[in-house]
Amino acid sequence: xxxxxxxxxxxxxxQVDGKPISLSKALKPDHKILLIFLRYLG
Amino acid sequence: VQLHHRRKExxxxxxxxxxxxxxxxxxxxxxxxxxxxxxxxxxxxxxxVYRTYELKRSIFRSWHPRNLGFYIRRSLRGEPIPRxxxxxxxxxxxxxxxRNGYIRLAYYGKDPTDRPSVDMLLGVLRYTNPNLKGSKETxx
Numbered sequence: 001x002x003x004x005x006x007x008x009x010x011x012x013x014x015q016v017d018g019k020p021i022s023l024s025k026a027l028k029p030d031h032k033i034l035l036i037f038l039r040y041l042g
Numbered sequence: 043v044q045l046h047h048r049r050k051e052x053x054x055x056x057x058x059x060x061x062x063x064x065x066x067x068x069x070x071x072x073x074x075x076x077x078x079x080x081x082x083x084x085x086x087x088x089x090x091v092y093r094t095y096e097l098k099r100s101i102f103r104s105w106h107p108r109n110l111g112f113y114i115r116r117s118l119r120g121e122p123i124p125r126x127x128x129x130x131x132x133x134x135x136x137x138x139x140x141r142n143g144y145i146r147l148a149y150y151g152k153d154p155t156d157r158p159s160v161d162m163l164l165g166v167l168r169y170t171n172p173n174l175k176g177s178k179e180t181x182x
Contacts, residue, residue: 009095013086015084017067031058032056033139034052034059034137036062038134
């Protein structure tokens with residue numbers, strides 16, 4: 001398991017509108033990120 | 043849904059929320075429209091990011107009687123039983139990443155129904171100090 005304090009692994013995924021986004025692009029100086037892995041939709 | 047209701051509290055802590063799902067874009071768009079959810083939604087069809095973040099799957103924990111009871115109670119309340127078009131044996135997970143790219147919360151679901159409470163997420167977000175690179179001092 002990834003430990004707290006570790007550097008978050010980089011990723012790049014498509015959004016629902018088809019536009020890709022990467023973690024490095026999503027990181028901004030003025031905000032944190034909450035990543036939520038869903039098991040299912042519903 | 044609980045998160046959706048408290049979105050303003052989370053965003054007030056300068057936090058951007060990303061949902062990651064494993065189903066096709068159209069299915070995700072339909073679900074967001076039905077539920078009235080407009081978080082950023084990322085599609086991880088091949089579960090590559092799921093594996094990168096070391097999330098696990100477990101047949102035993104997924105089909106444990108306690109979890110089956112959860113879905114039975116949910117059904118009795120008139121709530122829909124989830125239709126697993128993805129993998130019913132995968133566990134969920136939640137990660138808080140600070141603005142420097144360090145993980146401040148790594149929450150691995152112990153079973154399919156185990157998620158951190160919104161209060162717990164708010165607590166971590168509130169006390170995450172972006173200036174502490176790689177430190178665990180900000181754990182709550």
